[in-house]
Amino acid sequence: MIEHVGWYVARATGLTAVTSLWLSMVFGLGLSGRGLGGWLPPAAAVHLHRYWSVLGTVATLAHALAATLAPGSTTPPVSLLVPGLGADLPRAMALGTVATWMLVAVALSSAFRSRLSPGAWRTLHASALGAWVLGLAHAWRAGSDLDNPIARSMLVAATVTVPVLLGLRALSERRAPPSGRRPSS
Numbered sequence: 764m765i766e767h768v769g770w771y772v773a774r775a776t777g778l779t780a781v782t783s784l785w786l787s788m789v790f791g792l793g794l795s796g797r798g799l800g801g802w803l804p805p806a807a808a809v810h811l812h813r814y815w816s817v818l819g820t821v822a823t824l825a826h827a828l829a830a831t832l833a834p835g836s837t838t839p840p841v842s843l844l845v846p847g848l849g850a851d852l853p854r855a856m857a858l859g860t861v862a863t864w865m866l867v868a869v870a871l872s873s874a875f876r877s878r879l880s881p882g883a884w885r886t887l888h889a890s891a892l893g894a895w896v897l898g899l900a901h902a903w904r905a906g907s908d909l910d911n912p913i914a915r916s917m918l919v920a921a922t923v924t925v926p927v928l929l930g931l932r933a934l935s936e937r938r939a940p941p942s943g944r945r946p947s948s
Contacts, residue, residue, distance in 0.1 A: 777822075780819050784815070788891070788892075819866075820866055856905060
């Protein structure tokens with residue numbers, strides 16, 4: 764059992780990363796599209812978005828390290844830096860590597876938001892969606908827990924809810940009057 768600790772840590776941190784980043788996306792999309800419908804004060808939603816983002820980023824980095832450095836791993840440490848060098852499932856691992864780098868870029872853009880123009884920050888922050896898609900593709904292709912019904916259900920929920928929230932956001936933006944204008948009565 765002890766020889767498999769690294770593998771269990773990689774699994775646990777992978778599931779933690781997916782769940783945390785999913786919740787981050789839910790709260791982030793809810794904030795940006797006014798999709799929280801007033802059931803949560805905006806300050807609380809911002810706090811939860813940041814909390815889940817930080818936890819998800821830390822869990823993602825821990826997952827990458829554990830999966831690479833675990834005894835018996837066939838993934839070389841250089842694959843943490845260069846996509847596609849993983850010995851097992853190189854394409855799936857490349858998706859995870861690129862998603863992680865994108866996630867780090869989003870985290871850094873948030874940390875240095877005050878030094879970026881609003882447009883630059885929004886563009887970098889919007890790339891979180893790309894990181895999310897690549898990370899999900901990595902999870903679906905390389906996840907070792909897909910046979911577990913609970914883990915699979917979590918992944919299905921994470922995969923389905925974000926596009927639904929994006930659709931709701933698009934609808935709310937379409938219906939919203941331009942800023943500074945009131946709808947005509």
